[in-house]
Amino acid sequence: MRKHWLIKLLMSLAVLVGFGLVMGRQEPIHAASEPTYTIGTVDSFEPFEIPNNRGTYNGKNPGIEIEMLQQIAKHEGFKYRLKVMSFDATLTALQAGQIDASMGGMSVTNERKATIDFTKSYYDSGVVMAVASNSNIKSLKQLKGKTVAVKSGTSGAIYAKSIANKYGFKIKYYKTDNTMWSDVANGNSAATFDDEPVLRYGIRNGMKLRVVTKAVNSQPVAMGIKKGQNQELLHKLNDGITWMQKTGRMQKLLDKYTKGSASKADSASQRTIPALIKNNAGALTAGLVETLKLTIVGAFLALVFGIILGVMGIAENKVLTGISSTLIYIFRGMPMIVLAFFIYIGMPGLIGHKIPLFTAGVITLMLDEGAYVGAIVKGGFDAVDRGQWEAARSLGLPYSKALVKVIMPQGIKIMVPSLVNQFIITLKDTSILSAIGVMELTQTGTVIISRNLEGFKMWLIIGVIYIVIITLLTWLSNYVQRKVA
Numbered sequence: 001m002r003k004h005w006l007i008k009l010l011m012s013l014a015v016l017v018g019f020g021l022v023m024g025r026q027e028p029i030h031a032a033s034e035p036t037y038t039i040g041t042v043d044s045f046e047p048f049e050i051p052n053n054r055g056t057y058n059g060k061n062p063g064i065e066i067e068m069l070q071q072i073a074k075h076e077g078f079k080y081r082l083k084v085m086s087f088d089a090t091l092t093a094l095q096a097g098q099i100d101a102s103m104g105g106m107s108v109t110n111e112r113k114a115t116i117d118f119t120k121s122y123y124d125s126g127v128v129m130a131v132a133s134n135s136n137i138k139s140l141k142q143l144k145g146k147t148v149a150v151k152s153g154t155s156g157a158i159y160a161k162s163i164a165n166k167y168g169f170k171i172k173y174y175k176t177d178n179t180m181w182s183d184v185a186n187g188n189s190a191a192t193f194d195d196e197p198v199l200r201y202g203i204r205n206g207m208k209l210r211v212v213t214k215a216v217n218s219q220p221v222a223m224g225i226k227k228g229q230n231q232e233l234l235h236k237l238n239d240g241i242t243w244m245q246k247t248g249r250m251q252k253l254l255d256k257y258t259k260g261s262a263s264k265a266d267s268a269s270q271r272t273i274p275a276l277i278k279n280n281a282g283a284l285t286a287g288l289v290e291t292l293k294l295t296i297v298g299a300f301l302a303l304v305f306g307i308i309l310g311v312m313g314i315a316e317n318k319v320l321t322g323i324s325s326t327l328i329y330i331f332r333g334m335p336m337i338v339l340a341f342f343i344y345i346g347m348p349g350l351i352g353h354k355i356p357l358f359t360a361g362v363i364t365l366m367l368d369e370g371a372y373v374g375a376i377v378k379g380g381f382d383a384v385d386r387g388q389w390e391a392a393r394s395l396g397l398p399y400s401k402a403l404v405k406v407i408m409p410q411g412i413k414i415m416v417p418s419l420v421n422q423f424i425i426t427l428k429d430t431s432i433l434s435a436i437g438v439m440e441l442t443q444t445g446t447v448i449i450s451r452n453l454e455g456f457k458m459w460l461i462i463g464v465i466y467i468v469i470i471t472l473l474t475w476l477s478n479y480v481q482r483k484v485a
Helices: 004-024 064-076 087-097 153-167 177-184 197-202 229-248 249-258 273-279 281-313 319-335 336-351 355-383 388-396 399-438 440-454 455-484
Strands: 037-044 078-084 117-118 125-130 147-151 168-176 191-195 209-211 216-221 223-226
Touching: 004 078, 037 064, 037 087, 064 078, 064 229, 064 249, 078 087, 087 191, 087 223, 087 336, 117 281, 125 153, 125 177, 147 153, 147 177, 147 209, 153 168, 153 191, 177 191, 177 197, 177 209, 177 440, 177 455, 191 197, 197 209, 197 249, 223 229, 229 249, 273 281, 273 336, 273 455, 281 319, 281 440, 281 455, 319 355, 319 399, 336 355, 336 399, 355 399, 399 440, 440 455
Parallel strands: 037 078, 147 168, 147 191
Antiparallel strands: 117 223, 125 191, 125 209, 125 216
8 A cells, every 4th residue: 555655656746846947947948840950058258259138149249259160050040949058067967978069268278189080260358367457466476365256167267377476376166257347356366367458348238447568378169069979060060260360251250359449338227236237127027037936846746756755754664764764865965966967968978868947947846846845854753752653544544545544634734834934945045056057046147237237236136126025925835824724
């Protein structure tokens, strides 16, 4: 009897996970009449990648590499889907087979050549150092004992690491340019190293920094393919780059983004909090909806998974209790960001199939939050007086009916406050999924800030949105607890 209801629970979980797979949000795919490739790119790396406020590249002036890819795909006769993530994640995803090619202002280095086949170069980029506009630092020698900010995996980070001991400075790593630049502009770091066109683009568009060194360590920029793989795509990209260079299209594209006049800065009235909310209402709404979808689906699956773990944890079968304790220990002990990267980037290499971004986020929430729910459920059942079990069994009730009819109603009253609190934590934990490129509310804010550089105001707006949602959930939890009581 016990095995029968446990099998039913496990089958239900499998159905729900399948539902999550169906809900997985795929990037827009072009018509399938021609070969379709998955291209990994970064969430923002101006002027190479310039996302719109929704974090996509469907608008005007999407950046050098996006426009280049659009022209090459049309000329060479292939389709593509973009997969947006952090720069270092694109390199990992390339090796895991999650994407067919990677781009993001990627410098061609000997170290990368060991695992990546690069296309022909279409730009040479050097590294420069920038400091806050009001800083007295003018040379590398003045960095001794100070901290510099760099973006993980970039040529700027590689160069900074190569000279850190010589000039005696420490390095602090960031995932996005705007966060790194803001850290320097606010005085938290003394300087930053980045590709010259990227830094100058940011300065032209309002970032309060100034370049103080000449470009050094110039390296070619190219797209990358996993070594020995997708040679047909590599051939098409190389042909396309050659075609653009010979026809002058490439130089025209480069001049558009590197020599053009600075974009017209917003007036002071357009940078107020009400104006920022109005101008970015669509993006913020889309990010909020994605956050709520992740929260609802993830929390529901986590509840089911947690109940199964909790019930297994109080079973009379020692094997089941051992499995429950082990799973709870593993998923509670593993940092959620590590779990997210493992599922989204690591798992495809093991199962041989790509995992949609939304699905990866939901599975991450289910496993991580489900482990905590499992501990709560187990604790709630264990808190019911043992005499209740004995009384139910003495009346001839089988284990499953004793659990459902006698123990569960009492245990639920004990669990409800903790379960509701865990639901609120799930909402906040969705922000961690921005690390793998999920376009929830936090990632939406990052993309918006990369365009308007209004970090303080935008994070204040997003913080208030979270507080409002959590306040509503808290009121709901209080209502539920009163009803249960």
